[in-house]
Amino acid sequence: MVKTSFPKGVHPPEEKDRTSNIPITDLPLPEKILIPLSQHLGKPAKATKGRGDTVTVGERIGEADGFISAHVHSPVSGKIKKLVQLPLPGGRMGEYMEIEVDKEATEAFSFPEKEFDLENATQETVAQALKEAGIVGMGGATFPANVKFTPPKGKTLDSLIINGAECEPYLTCDHRMMLEHAAEIMAAIRILHKAYAFEQILVGIEENKSDAAQALKEEADKYQDLPIQVITTKVKYPQGAEKMLIQALTGRIVPMGKLPLEVGAVVSNVQTVYAMYEAFYREKPLIERVLTVTGDGIAEPKNIRAPLGTPIAKLYEFCGGMKSEPRKMIAGGPMMGIALPTIDYSVMKGSSGYLLFDRPSVPEEGPCIMCGRCVQACPMNLVPLRIAALAKAEQYADAKEYDATSCVECGACAYGCPAKIRLVAWIRYAKNFINIRGL
């Protein structure tokens, strides 16, 4: 195993010890779930069921609306109480379906394992299966997987990159998935390879999860026909950012404003690959996921498998409750996650974790001292201090000139800034204006 990395980046504290050794546990079935129809990048799904309808586990309740969208399925059997508009993390409103859970029926339901017709796996059947199962990128970007795996005419995907970097501090759900489900992940990779005949399959895992790398390597060794390599990378943030991981593992540079397929690569998070396994071998749609609940504000941090739509209050209950009165709650990791105003949110396809902090650090912003640390941190080679200053001065065209739109909002710049300037917030602000004004 080679140690590799992208240039630049930062080294935030890892904070993974709380949960990295705790096996995944299943959340007890909640009495009701509140499942959003917009859990993916692109257009929200269109409800195919309405108030009063009964649904069974795995039944489609929302239909993909257009090419970049995804189906939504019911994780439970039960009855739809209502459809409501509620805020999604980040503030946008979205449609939610409230389902009263029929415990017995839900627990009685199962997705038996089937033999997968490996010989007949084609790009079309694979993409179709991903679409049917409503699979989206579970690392957080929630891009519909079937779209990713459907290269436009004239393009081929020669490299499959499996993202097991999990570079966000605190989160350990992917780590546990790799440890506990290496075999399933590898089985899904085999099918993908059968359909796409990749030249190389590279699994990127940060060095601090060498046990996971070992587990996947052992599984990989069972398949002599796979051109697969498990590669441990340096522990550096944002190693798991798509473009950075491609660079670290293949040396290829995804052109500005383009998708990885431009360089023949497709990147999938390990949990997404596990969801593919379930879709291929059990015809089970994406209706649950594993996430990490942690931080100094929660009594017993855990890695939890929970149905989509689970109210997050249920997660906290399962973790022994909040310790005192946490002051900050984050959906996702501490570097890119979204601060939530209340606990009235639900588990979604892209929810990698929830963090509760008793003593969040909210440092005061000072003047930029031009130290250049943000420049040295930015994996996209931007000049964050300039873009932020231009945003403050409302010079959005100039911010565009400084390639503000290339910012992946990883937060590496703001993390290291001694003046604690909210660089990402300012850059995002500039990006919005560039978008709206079509600059």
Place this chain on the structure above:
Amino acid sequence: MTEKKEGYILTSSPHLFSSSTTPKIMYTVLATLLPVAIVSILLFGMKVLLLYAVSIATAVATEAAVKAARRQSIHSIYDGSAVITGLLLVMVVPPDLSPVFVALGAFVAIFIGKEVFGGLGANVFNPALVGRAFLSASYPVQMTSYSQPQALFPIAGGVDAAGGATPLAAARFEGVVTPLKSLLLGQIGGSIGETCALLIIIGGLVLIALKIVDWQLVLAYLGTVFLLTGLFYLIDPGTYPSPLFHLLSGGLMLGAFYMATDMATSPYTPWGNVVFGVGAGLIVVVIRLFGGFPEGVMYSILLMNAVTPLINRYTRPKTFGSPSGKGAVS
């Protein structure tokens, strides 16, 4: 389960911040300068301690007054940057300068050199050097009268007294070359904090290790001076002093480690720092060897300060995946 009634704190990502802060950086710089200051007091006597006190007090008071007049928070006086300016200003003036002049210099340094531009980070020129440039222009005689330090180290020959001149002036105008050992330990005439090169180098290396000072700039600056003066030394050792003499004399070490690398007034890109260093090095050599002054560190830094915004623009890293480059230049 309780829900916080005040609500949760809502801020934009990231939610984690490194422990590095502006005051921490400034106080670290101060800490590494402290030994230099102490030795300068030992070398030149208690009068220097008075100068430090006057200069720092004036610098901090000026900043507070300006902030108050602008109805801004005067909290910035605690960030340590005005203290550094006050300290550095004393280090680059002669030991016999009157405290009144020093106070005037500190006032100009903070008022013209820093606050007129908008305060910390917005200034174009190194404030301490602005103060010094003002004093040099206004009081040229007082600013070039150097007394000799006390013999602090048992070096053979004691203090190298070249007729009350600095080693650079002695070399330039009288052809007398001061031994390197004297230069390293500060047993020479010169500005207050410039004489003990050894402590400056140690402090500077600590700052490089802590990533507060950009090694690229220091290396480019000192390297350029070394190579160019070395070239002339090789051509004519009789006329031109050795490159090591040039490195260790005058304000070069203090300038390279503590003034050229001032974050606000030096480039923020690694290649920009190289350009800055090479440019400053060139200017120093030209002034020292061919100019009308024996020393050129101050002008070299001020001139490069002026072009730093330009350097930043032209050394901007190539955006990842941008068509004009392969990305990842620096």
